[in-house]
Amino acid sequence: MSTHRAAGAPLLIAIVALFFIWGGITSLNDVLIPKLKDLFRLSYAQAMLIQFAFFTAYAVVSVPAGGLVARLGYGRGIVAGLAIMGGSCLLFVPAASTASYPLFLGALFALAGGITILQVAANPLIVDFGAPDRAHSRLTLAQAFNALGTTMLPFVGAQLILGDVAGRSSADLSGAALSAFQAREAAVVGHGYLGIALLLFAIAALFWMWRDRLGRGDGQAVRLSGSLKLLREHPRLAFGVVAIFLYVGAEVTIGSFLVNYLMLPSTLGLDERSAGHHISLYWGGAMVGRFIGALLLRRIAGGRLLCAVAIGATTLALLSSASGGALAAWSLLAVGLMNAIMFPTIFSLAVERMGVETPRASGLLCMAIVGGALVPLCAGRVADAGTIAQALLVPAICYAVIAGFGWYARHPASTRLTTP
Numbered sequence: 256m257s258t259h260r261a262a263g264a265p266l267l268i269a270i271v272a273l274f275f276i277w278g279g280i281t282s283l284n285d286v287l288i289p290k291l292k293d294l295f296r297l298s299y300a301q302a303m304l305i306q307f308a309f310f311t312a313y314a315v316v317s318v319p320a321g322g323l324v325a326r327l328g329y330g331r332g333i334v335a336g337l338a339i340m341g342g343s344c345l346l347f348v349p350a351a352s353t354a355s356y357p358l359f360l361g362a363l364f365a366l367a368g369g370i371t372i373l374q375v376a377a378n379p380l381i382v383d384f385g386a387p388d389r390a391h392s393r394l395t396l397a398q399a400f401n402a403l404g405t406t407m408l409p410f411v412g413a414q415l416i417l418g419d420v421a422g423r424s425s426a427d428l429s430g431a432a433l434s435a436f437q438a439r440e441a442a443v444v445g446h447g448y449l450g451i452a453l454l455l456f457a458i459a460a461l462f463w464m465w466r467d468r469l470g471r472g473d474g475q476a477v478r479l480s481g482s483l484k485l486l487r488e489h490p491r492l493a494f495g496v497v498a499i500f501l502y503v504g505a506e507v508t509i510g511s512f513l514v515n516y517l518m519l520p521s522t523l524g525l526d527e528r529s530a531g532h533h534i535s536l537y538w539g540g541a542m543v544g545r546f547i548g549a550l551l552l553r554r555i556a557g558g559r560l561l562c563a564v565a566i567g568a569t570t571l572a573l574l575s576s577a578s579g580g581a582l583a584a585w586s587l588l589a590v591g592l593m594n595a596i597m598f599p600t601i602f603s604l605a606v607e608r609m610g611v612e613t614p615r616a617s618g619l620l621c622m623a624i625v626g627g628a629l630v631p632l633c634a635g636r637v638a639d640a641g642t643i644a645q646a647l648l649v650p651a652i653c654y655a656v657i658a659g660f661g662w663y664a665r666h667p668a669s670t671r672l673t674t675p
Contacts, residue, residue, distance in 0.1 A: 332372060340370060402542035495605025505572075511631050523584045557604055
C-alpha cells in the first residue's frame with residue numbers, strides 16, 4: 256500500500272476532510288445527551304449509555320477493521336467506512352419514528368463501527384503520507400481539521416437539535432402528551448441524521464473513483480491472537496493503547512458533562528441552548544491548539560510536549576472540580592486546549608517505526624477508543640452518587656497517566672519492522 260505517497264495534494268486534502276467529517280459527527284453525541292436525557296427521563300449514568308453504545312463499537316470493530324484495511328487497501332477501506340456510516344445514519348429515522356431509546360443506541364453503535372473503519376484507514380495513511388520525521392506534525396495538523404468539525408457541528412446541532420426543546424421539558428408530561436412530545440422531538444434528530452447520510456454516500460462515491468490511487472491491500476488477514484502478541488512484544492505500543500483509552504475517555508467525559516455542568520447555578524447557570532453553544536468553545540480550543548501544536552512539534556519532541564499538556568489538563572480539571580462560578584466553568588473549557596495534540600501525538604508515538612505492522616497497530620489503537628464508552632459511564636455513576644464536580648476527578652486521573660506515557664516515549668523508537 257505504498258502508492259498513496261504519489262497521490263497528490265488534492266487527494267491529501269480530501270483525506271484531511273474525512274477528519275473533519277468524523278470529528279463533527281462524533282461531537283454531536285454531546286448534543287444528543289441532554290436532548291435524550293430529557294426526552295426519555297434518564298439518569299446521568301443512563302444518558303452516558305449514548306457514549307457507551309458509540310465507543311463500544313471501537314472495541315468490537317477495530318481489530319477486524321485493521322484486517323479489512325490490510326486486505327482491501329486504504330482507499331477501499333475508506334469507502335467501506337463511509338458507506339457503513341451512511342447506512343447507520345439512516346437507522347436514526349426508524350429510531351426517531353418510534354421514539355425508542357434502544358434503537359437510538361443501536362444506530363449509534365453502527366455509526367461508530369463505520370467511523371472506526373475510517374479511522375483505522377485514515378490515521379496511518381496520514382502518518383505515512385510524507386517524511387517520517389514530520390509524522391507527528393502532519394497527523395496533528397490533520398487532527399486540527401477533526402477539531403474544526405467538532406467545533407462547528409455542536410453549534411449547528413445545538414441550534415437544530417436543542418433549539419426545539421429549549422425551555423420545555425418532559426418532566427411535567429405523561430400519557431399521550433408525553434408520547435407526542437417524544438415523537439415530535441425525536442423526529443428532529445432523525446431528520447438531521449438523514450441529511451448526514453446523504454452527504455456520506457456522496458463522499459463515498461467520490462473516494463470510490465479514487466480507490467486505486469491509494470494502493471491495494473496485501474490480502475493478509477489480521478487476527479486477534481497476532482495483535483495480542485504484538486502488544487506483548489512492543490511495550491511502547493501497549494502503553495500507547497492505554498494512553499489512547501484514557502485520553503478518549505477523559506475528553507468524552509468532559510464533553511458529555513459540559514451542558515449539564517454549565518447549567519448548574521454553582522457554575523454559569525446557563526439555559527440549555529446557551530450551554531450547548533459552549534461545547535463549541537471546548538472543541539474549538541482543541542482546534543486552535545492543534546494548529547499551534549503542529550508548529551511546536553517541529554521544534555519540541557512529541558513525548559515531552561505530550562507530557563506537558565497532560566499535566567496542564569490534569570491541573571485544569573482539578574481546579575474546576577475544587578472551585579465554582581466562572582473559574583470552574585472556564586477552567587474546564589480550557590481543557591480543550593490541552594487536549595489538542597494528545598490523540599495524534601499518542602497515536603504517532605505508538606506506531607513510530609512499526610513498518611509493516613502499522614495497520615494492525617492502528618487497529619489496536621483505534622480499539623482503545625472504547626475508553627470513550629467506559630470512562631464516561633464510570634464518571635456518570637460518580638456524578639449520580641455525588642456531583643459533576645466530583646466526577647471530574649475521573650478525567651484528572653486519566654490525564655495524569657497520559658503524562659506518564661509522554662515521558663516514557665520522549666525518545667524516538669529504535670527499530671523499524673520490515674517483516675510481519
